[in-house]
Each structure stands twice: as structure tokens, then as C-alpha cells.
Amino acid sequence: MIEITKLTKVFRADKVETTALDRVSFKAEQGEFVAIMGPSGCGKSTLLNILGLLDTPSDGQYYFMDKEVSKFSENEMTDIRKGNIGFIFQSFNLIDELNVYENVELPLLYLRMSSKERKKKVNEVLERMQISHRKGHFPQQLSGGQQQRVAIARAVVSSPKLILADEPTGNLDSTNGEEVIKLLEKLNSEGTTIIMVTHSQVHAEKAHRIVHLFDGHIVTENNKE
């Protein structure tokens, strides 16, 4: 489903150059659940951002569903992202001025779905995430676990083929973290490809395969099956 070859990302700040990713190659098949692990600053989030088409690589190729996208423009990247990729962040990234329902509805708005259909989908997914009773609330009125469930609901509402999760349990206590991982497993069992960055060995164990990043390089890939 996705394949990157010799992908490099260099950040320039003032006169300092930092190589976040150094000729990384990586592949994920449809329906896989991949965990990415590594210490802080090893390039995990950078890799995830590029995979999610939120950022562009400095060098190398990136095939998303057999299309070379590494040189795409902002508009073209948006078109790919829309409906294909869902994001879950450590800090939830909900819009404070929108309530639960409106936050979840956001990706559907940009897909230009009819309001009737949007309503149906949002309610469905809120039901599934067991958060419908809170749909009129604003993010700051929710607990961390609830906020992350809203974020997941938003990530899956458009039924994307790929979900990218950047430390989705990082800001949660263990009970809530556990629940989030269960939700991701369930989504994966229904056919969604999931790539998750995590610090937790326990949560990483739930994935099919763990990729270890260190200093911009992939050091090991252990296939569990």
C-alpha cells in the first residue's frame, strides 16, 4: 500500500542542518498494523508526517497506493489525504471552538458530503466510540480519554484506508490507553491499515510488526508472524 525508498528529510534552522531521516526505506501492505518505536528525536514523527502527506521529503521516493507522491504540490497532497488517511495525535488536536460533533464532522465537510449523510456517519462513529452522549460538549469539557476517542472518531469517520497514530496513548492513563489500543486493533481487524508511533513496548506488541528507528535510520524490523 505504501512504499518509501531512500527517503531523506533534512531540516534547516538558521545555519544548522539536522538530518531527521537518512535514506530510509520501508513498506507497508494493505491491512497491516505497524508500530514504530525509537527514542525521542530519532525521526519517528517526521516519518509519520511524511507518510501522512503532511510534509514532503527532501529526497527519495514515496509511493502511496502505487502513485509517486514525494513531489506533489500542497493541493495534490490534500486530494490524496482526503478520505484516504486519518490522523490520531498524542495531543488530540481537537479544535477548541468546535464541539464534539463538529470536530468529528470536519473531514466529511471537506469531502463535500451531503449533510444527511454526514449526520448519519458522524452519529454512527460516535456510537461506536461510545461518546455520543457527549456530542454537544466542547473539547475542554472532556477528559483526556474522551478527547482521544473523539480524535479517533474523527480519524475514522471518513473510513480511510490508512490511519496514522502518533503516540495516541502518550497523554492517557493506562486504562484509557488500553482502550485506545483495543479500538485500533478492532479497526485493523476490519481492514484498515494502521501505522502507530509509540513509546510503549506493551502497546507495540499488539502490532503485526515493529520497526525500530534510531538517529534517522531503521535499525531493526521484527516481524511477529
Added chain:
Amino acid sequence: MIKNFFKIYLRIIKRYPLYSILNISGMAIGMACAILILLWVQNELSYDRYYKNADRLYRVVQNFTYEGRTQSSAATPYPLASALKEEFPEIIRSTRYQNAGATFTKGDNIVEGGLAFVDNDFFEMFDIEFVQGDKANALDEPYNIIITEKMAKRYFGNENVLGKTMTVWPNYLLKVSGVIRNVPLNSHFTIDCISTFAFNNVKYLGNSNPNVFNEWTNVFNYTFVELLKGSDNKLVEGKIKDIIQKKANGQNAEIFLQNVKNIHLYSNGRYAYDIESGNILYVRLMSLFAFLILTIACINFMNLTTAQSFRRAKEIGVRKMAGANRRKIVFQFLGETLLIVFIAHLIAMILVELVFPSFNTFLFSRLELNYKSAGLYIVLITVILFCGLLAGSYPAMHLSSLKPANILKGIIDKNIGNVKFRKILVILQFSLSFILIISTLIIRCQLNYMRSEQLRPNMNNLVHFEFTNGIQRETLKEALGRNPDILSVTITDHQNVLNNWTSVKGIDWKGKKDGDDILFSVLNTDKDYAKTFQLELTKGSFLSVGEFSMDNTDVVINEKAAEIMGFSDPIGETISFNGINFKIMGVVKNFHFKTLHAAIEPLIIAPIFPTSIGGICYVKIKPDHIASTLSEIRKICKSNNMDYTLEFKFLDDDYASTYWLEQKAGILLGYLTILAIIISCLGLIGLSTFMTVHRTKEIGIRKANGAKPIEIISLLSKEYIKLVVVSFIIAAPIAWYTTNIWLRGFAYRINIGWWFYVLAIIIVISIITLTVGIQSYNAARKRPVEALRYE
């Protein structure tokens, strides 16, 4: 403590230079405008207040009513002034006043100066101070002249001038019998020289009728009176009405005493000679504009300051924890604002100094930037306090209300009231901008309309000059007519075509209603007037001869006069005046012979009386040969014994000068609007920078969820468009109402069409697109990861 406040503020300026520059420069521009305007307003309001008896000095004004419409005129009968003083104990002093153009010559040089004619009481009434000569008998001889120190210097140099002779063009010799202090600039009298009415009679009426001063139907000069302390105005007005009615064949104009302090601002060009007077409407308008611009600048300030408040929040939290109460915080921020306003005012004064000379030239004003005058400091202190308190109050109240616990937890950005208030401020700013833009558009349009050709006689390439002797009118016309570059020539009596027309009452016609007392304008001219001014005849024919004689009593009237007289066919009808019967032989289409402020008045065009000497010669010249033809005209005149300096004037210049106030106001309004827009833009840039930064995270999230740049731009701009729509709804009726009031001052005016409003919206939206749109575009183009990276 105060030192600590200043230190923090100076560090903030250093740390956020863009914010500080926007804040201070917006304020400084606004203040500079306001200071200039207020200085001008202060000067306008100070006119004629300095006479020691100003409260009891009045000008006599007559109001004529015809079919419910009132026509005012400050011109009063010649004998009125002396009769009033003689007959009424309430009137302790009185004087006639007339101001005429005169040209002084010294050898071959022309010395410019105005010539006024007054009676003796004038000096006492209007505090005229004699430096040389005796005010009691300075006007005893007909050929005496009193001059100001300035005129003495201009004409004679620095000599002791008493008893010396001055030449009034063409060749009158006047003896200097007094030198007076210069009349203050804020007097409505612009006086360089003063002479006697006896000389006036000689110069302008050719001394044709020595009894002219006893004629109650001759209405040329103004009458000023000084009332006894405690007199009742209304009673005196009634008495004056009675005496005029008795002496001047039953004329029954209402009389009203206009206080001298009101002449400058409340005469509004309705009376002759007041063409360059002020207008209270513009004083009010300009004051309003000063207020609006300052308000816009203050709104900017409030917006920027509260938008930045999150940067100061931590400081406030810490201060509160350290024991500052709310009042201390309020004072800190008010003090800070006053400091900024003070810095801004220093910059503003530099700007004022820079533009002051051009401002003066532009307005023909003679304002002085006098650092020793209290007036300047009153203006400055007013402006500083207004801005400091208005701009500082809200930020101070808002910032001091923040709760330390919330601040330290970091939850202050969600202060909804703050956002709402900022929206209200932006709406206010946009509304003011709309009002300014719409009014400026409408005013400009009206001015263009007045300049348009359709309403006035054709004045292109029409040169005129006055002559008093040396040649017969017909001879001159014939001589000039031989030049192939001259298209036509006409001569009128000594009347300016745009103002100063002779007005007469007591005209009779068949079927005239009792009680109708109508002022007719009279134009004495020759048969070529219609051709030169391209007048259109609707009935009959134009004058056929140049001079009046008992065999030739033909006159032409305009449509308005025909309408008033009520003749179905005026041709051949008779009108009588002063016992002479005139026959109407033609009707001309109405044309504007006065300013567009007034409706077209009834007009009688009659031949020139043979007793008057010289006149004003109007010459229509071929467009490309003006300069050469002017020197030709000079030659022709010289060879016809007119060996004096001719002063050529172009009629379109004269015409433009009758609207100078409107023209200047229009241009000034344009500048003010542009400045107001610039100030608003500074605020918008600051505000939208802040808003975009504030919403970076939201933009990132939206983009990660599939929003395209264009959708982000529209998201960010939508807010502003909403505000624009609300502002427009507020501003449109206000602009409509205010401009209508202004337009009502013109008898002939444009219709306010919808396109003015559309244009205003287009202008405002373009401005927003430029200021807000570019920033939104930049924000929208950023990769979402940049927005989400730093949290």
C-alpha cells in the same frame, strides 16, 4: 514602581517592534490629522470675537419671501445706516460697509490690495487702532485713504506715509490720512485700505447721480449697527422693517440682525461679498472627521493591545500574586497607554510641522503654529487625553480583570467576551471607513457635477477685463472684433458675471400680485452677450442694440422671470421700473449666473445705460491662440488711449473660485479618507497577524483533515466578510443621511445612486483582501506539519 513600568514597556517595544510600530504610527497619523483639523476649527470659531462690544454688533439682513421661499440679502439701502442712528435711540453707532476690488498702481507696477468704504463709526465699533492720523476726521475729505501698516510697507516701503499720495487705477489720486494696525486674520473684514463713500460714488458710478446716497431703492452696501446695552433685538428688527417700508415704496422684507460673530460661519455665501467666508457645516463636518479619525486610531490601539494581551498575561498573573490589586494594574496600563500616546503625539507634531505650510496654502488659510499660544496646548492636551483614556481604558479594564489562577494555568485565550469586543471594535472601524468612503464619493461627484458644462453658460476660453475710460464701448468692440482669433466680444456694466449682480426690487408688471416683493437680478449688457455666452433663446429675440435710450426699451428675461410674472406669452409685454416702461422681446433658457447653492433667480437682461462709463469686456478667444491674442488685446487697448495695466481674468477660474470651499473640502475629505483607511489597515494587519498566529493549530488540524489552501483562506476571510456586511448595514444609512444634509445646501444636486454603495463595498473588500488575504494565503500555504509541530 513607575520606573519598573517604563522599563517593562520599553523592553516590550524592543521585543515586538512590528506591533509597536503599527501601534505608534497608527496613533501618530490619527493625531496629526486631528491636531491640524482642530487648529483650523479653533481658528474658524475665533472669527470676529475680539471686538470689545462683539455681542452688540450686528449686520442688517433682509429676508424676502416669495411663494413661501425666503431669499436673504445683506445688501441694504444706502441711507439706512445714518437714518437708523438718527431715529432710534437703541442704535448708538452705525456704519455702511462696502468692499470693492481696486488696483493700486505705483509707476508701472501694480500693488495688490483691497479697498473698503466705511463711515466714521466703523473705527470705534470694530476696534480699529490708528497708528498715525486721527480717527475722528480721517474720512472727512472724499479723496482720503486710510491704509494698514502692511499696505504702507507694501506700497511705500518703510516711510512715514501720512499725507502721501497713492494712485488708484486708473488715475485717481488719494491722500493717506491715517495708518491703522493690520486687521487681525480672524476678522471677516479683509481690509488693506479704507476710503470714503464719496470716492466710491465717483469711481464706480461715474458720479452720475450725486443724490445716489439718498435713494432708498439703491441697495449696494452693508449696514452694521451697534445696539445700546440691554436693547431688545426683536423690537429693533421691527423698527428697521418699518422704516424701510416707509421710505422705500412699501417694501416689506423681514429684517433680521445678524450678530457679527456669526457672519463668518453662518452666512454661507448667501450674501454678496461673502464668497470666501467660512461655513459652519464644514466646521462641524471637519470636527466630526477629526473625532472619527481619532476614534479609528484608538480602536486600532485597543484591538492591538487586547490581541496581544496573552503576552502580558503572565506578567499580570505574577504581579497580582505579588500583591498588586486591580487598581494598580489599571493604572499601570493606563499609564502605559498615555506614554505611547505621548510618544505618538511627538511624532504627530513632527508630521504637523512637515505638512503645515502646504495645509495653509491649500486652504488659503493663514494659520500659525505658535508654540506660545494657549490654543495649541489646549488642542494637544485634548487630543492626548482623549486618545489616552479612550485607547487605554478597555485594555486596562480587560487585562486587570484576568484571574491569576487562570492566567497561570494558561487558559486566557478562550476569553470569549474579549473576542466579541474586538469584533465590535472592528465593525465600528469598518463602519467609519464606509461612512468616509461613501461620503467622499458622493461629495466628489457633486463637485464634478457642478463643474460640468450643462448647467452653466459656456465659459471656456472666455477672458475678461475691466476698463473705465479711454474708449467708447462700441469702438473697443469693433477694434477687438477685427482680430481673427477673437470669436466674439461683449461688454457688460461693471458687474462680475458670477456674483455682485445688481438686484432690484420694485419692478411692476401686469397682473402682479399685491405683496409679492421679488428681487430681480439685472444684467446690463449689449446684443452680443447671448452669442458670447452661448445662451439659448426659447422665445423671441435677443437685444438688438448696445445702449439704452428712450426709443429702445427692449429687455430680455429668463424663463424663471417669465414664470414668476405669469405671462403665457411674455413677448411684447411691458414691465416698469423707476417710472420707465420696458418691453420684453425675448426669453432665454435658464442658466446659472450664480453658484449652484442657490436656485436660479429671475433675471432681466437690459441694455447698458449710456451714463455709465466703461465696463467689463468679455472676449471669447480661439482655444489655441490665447497667449498671442492677449498681447494683441493689450496692443489694441493701448492704441485706444487705454494706457493702463489691464488685468485679464479667465471666467472658468472665477467660476472655480466660487466653489473653492467645496473643492477644498472635497480634496481634504479625500485625503482624510485615505489616511483613515491607512490607519485602519495598520490595525487590520496587526490584528490579522495575531489572529492567524492564534489559529495556527486550527489551520493545521483542518489541513490534516483535508482542507485545501483555498478553503483555509475562505475560512479566515469569511470572518472579515461577515464583519464587513454588518458594518455596511450600519454605515449605509448614516452615510446616506449625512450626505443628504450636505447636498441640501445645493439647489442643484446629484442623485445618490446605488453604485456609490457598491463601489464603497468593492473598495473595502479590496483593502481587506490586500491586508488580511495575503496573510491568510501565507498561513494557508504552509505545510500542516509546521502548524502542528509546536504545541
